[in-house]
Amino acid sequence: MSTLISNLATFGPAGLIGLLWLLERMLTRRRETQLTAALQRILRDEQRLRTLADAIARNTAAITRFTANQNQQSRILRHLLEELHHGRLTPGH
DSSP states (O other), X not given: OHHHHHHHHTTTHHHHHHHHHHHHHXXXXXXXXXXXXXXXXXXXXXXXXXXXXXXXXXXXXXXHHHHHHHXXXXXXXXXXXXXXXXXXXXXXX
């Protein structure tokens, strides 16, 4: 890089302008590489978050079904106990 600077400096102001242009291009290329890498990470994270959200939705649905089932079983058992308590149902029948 120092050789390039020395060579461009021999051209005076035009060399300085050329050097600044080259530096700007190098920095722009580096920044574009960083932005591309950041975008790729964002896209990967987006996919992971979508997968996580889907898993949470499935788990929530399963818990909801389980809760509904448990509530139904509880109502049935409560009804059976009331029937036993009031003598309308005999054990074993």
